[in-house]
Amino acid sequence: MPRVILKQDEVEKYLHRASLLLPALEAALGNFSAGAAGGVVQPVRAVVPVRPHGGYLGVMPAYSAADDALTTKLVTFYEHKKDSSVPSHQATVLLFDPTNGSLKAVLDGSVITAKRTAAVSAIATKLLMPAFAEVLCILGAGVQAYSHYEIFMELFTFKEVMDTTGHIHFCL
Ligand SMILES: NC(=O)C1=CN([C@@H]2O[C@H](COP(=O)(O)OP(=O)(O)OC[C@H]3O[C@@H](n4cnc5c(N)ncnc54)[C@H](O)[C@@H]3O)[C@@H](O)[C@H]2O)C=CC1
Numbered sequence: 001m002p003r004v005i006l007k008q009d010e011v012e013k014y015l016h017r018a019s020l021l022l023p024a025l026e027a028a029l030g031n032f033s034a035g036a037a038g039g040v041v042q043p044v045r046a047v048v049p050v051r052p053h054g055g056y057l058g059v060m061p062a063y064s065a066a067d068d069a070l071t072t073k074l075v076t077f078y079e080h081k082k083d084s085s086v087p088s089h090q091a092t093v094l095l096f097d098p099t100n101g102s103l104k105a106v107l108d109g110s111v112i113t114a115k116r117t118a119a120v121s122a123i124a125t126k127l128l129m130p131a132f133a134e135v136l137c138i139l140g141a142g143v144q145a146y147s148h149y150e151i152f153m154e155l156f157t158f159k160e161v162m163d164t165t166g167h168i169h170f171c172l
């Protein structure tokens with residue numbers, strides 16, 4: 001059994017702001033982009049369709065030599081069902097001891113998925129956004145919409161935020 005199990009509220013406590021992830025993600029993206037020299041082994045995600053139920057199981061293993069970290073995320077994703085009490089995306093992250101393969105920790109992956117994805121979008125936006133951009137438009141209004149809103153409002157300045165429900169939020 002792993003010695004550490006972190007439930008969603010505990011992960012949220014450690015990751016209370018998505019921007020806390022930025023330095024680690026920028027380093028990880030740099031290492032991945034450096035190819036073999038960067039020491040990241042991360043095959044393309046394996047995806048198993050669960051056809052009768054319209055869902056998928058994704059398995060996302062990785063080893064980073066720079067961090068000496070061995071991990072995999074397991075994620076299921078199903079069609080978004082309005083008013084469902086179950087989120088469309090559910091994830092768990094397993095962390096292993098790279099020296100002997102023992103399972104060290106099991107982390108709820110939902111908050112990690114929400115904040116990691118938004119933080120990576122923010123890194124891309126920092127590099128690619130034209131200086132004259134004034135309006136943030138968010139498509140969808142689910143988990144990712146909120147996590148993207150949170151980090152984009154922290155890092156950038158917009159005059160307006162528009163979403164697909166037709167709401168406009170004036171920021172200035
Ligand atoms: N690249 C990555 O690492 C990740 C990508 N994703 C993807 O991001 C997307 C959003 O994920 P979540 O926010 O977790 O899902 P969610 O189920 O919480 O939210 C989806 C939202 O999209 C809305 N929507 C569905 N069809 C629409 C349409 N035609 N026009 C406008 N809005 C529409 C739904 O009403 C809902 O508000 C999904 O496609 C998901 O697979 C999610 C996690 C990680």
Ligand SMILES: O=C(O)C1=NCCCC1
Pocket residue numbers: 058075077089091113
């Ligand atoms: O990276 C992830 O996590 C996911 N990517 C796309 C589909 C759902 C989950």
